[in-house]
Amino acid sequence: MLNPVFTAKHMKSLVAVFNAIAQDMKRSMIQDIGSAPGKEIDMLKWCSATALELVGQAGLGHRFGVLEGVESPYSIAIKDFFPAITKVIPLQAFFPLFYNLRPTALQRKLAEWAPLSSIRRIKEIIDVQDKQAQMILEQKKNGLANGPVDIDDGKEPHDIMSILLKANMEADEKGRLPEDQLLGQMNTLIFAGHETTSGALARILQLLAMDPSIQDRLRTELLEALTQLTYDDLHNLPYLDAICRETLRLYPPVSMMERETMVDHTVPLRYPIKGKNGEEIREIRVRKGTLIYTALKGSNRSK
Incomplete structure (x- = not known):
């Protein structure tokens, strides 16, 4: 359903949205700095606010207003989500038992009664999240009901959710x-989009601050480019591209992935290893239902 979203033509249409959000970030930061000259700036906070607007406007067609200082229960919930999840990681062995409880209303009640404040906070965050998502979904549905969406005609809305909703409405009942x-x-x-984007942006800025020579070279490349960069202009900035790629290689926003095998399978090894008995192992037999963890950060740094 989302294939049309990731075409070059559609991505080009979003550059104007990204440029506008970048300008909003610039104005808000200048205003913040001007209010107290010499003050320390929390760049992770600004990257987080910018990422939320990027994902909100390009992904959902919704403006959260966090760069203008609008602090809503939703933006607070976004910031609290991962810290709250981190606190309950020691209990992850019990998560499957909780997820399998039906109906889901029972899950919510148990979360309310939980003796740990972190679990109750996660439940509150999910409630805020669901309420906001429901509101945006109704707005999208009402907008589509007023007319068709053509993602190639240069008109709004071009956000991912509008396109997903349109494709879903046109699908047959079985595929809907x-x-x-x-x-x-x-x-x-x-x-997912907010956390990974804000983390990557903040990491790039940190690494640039640690190496002024790289920072100066990148600044020169950007100053020589146009003020309002187009999609094609971005592809003609090799040093910026290299910095982004190298940062993501060394510090991937998702350092590990978990997958569960759906069928029995034999995985061939590129490099044979020796077992405890000294015998060479060239393949590994993986049974259905096995959890496999892929260490992306380790793989990216492996020589």
Whole structure:
């Protein structure tokens, strides 16, 4: 359903949105610095606010207003989500038991009764998240009901959710996603996109601050480019591209991935290893239901 979103033509249409958000960030930061000359700036905070607007406007067609100082329950919930999750990681062995409880209303009640404040906070965050997603979804549905969306005509809306909703409305009954799955897609898009984008931006700025020579070279490349960069202009900035790629290689926003095998499978090894008995192992037999962890950060740094 989302294939049309990731074409070069559609990505070009989003550059204006990204440029506008970058200018909003610049204005807000200048205003913040001007209010107290010499003050220390929390760049992670600014990157987080910018990432939320990027994902919100390009992904959902929704303006959160955090760069203008609008602090909503949703923006607070976004910031609190991962710290709250981190506190309950020691309990992850019990998560499958909790997830399998039905109906889901029982899950919510148990979360309310939990003796740990971090679990109750996660439940509150999810409630705020669901309420916001439901509101945005209704706005999108009402907008589509007023007219068709053509993602190639240069007109709004071009956001991912509008395109997903349009494709879902045009799908046959068998291939159509129920509303709860649409809400799940929205929540995943916001949380995953926001956290990874803000972390990557902040890391790039940190590394640039640690090496002034690289910072100066990048600044020269950007100053020689146009003020309002187009999609094609960005592809003609090799040093900026190299910095982004190298940062993501060394510090991937997602350092590890978990997958569960759906069928029995034999995985051939590129480099044979020796077992405890000294015998050479050239393949590994993996049974259905096995959890496999891929260490992306380790793989990226392996020589």
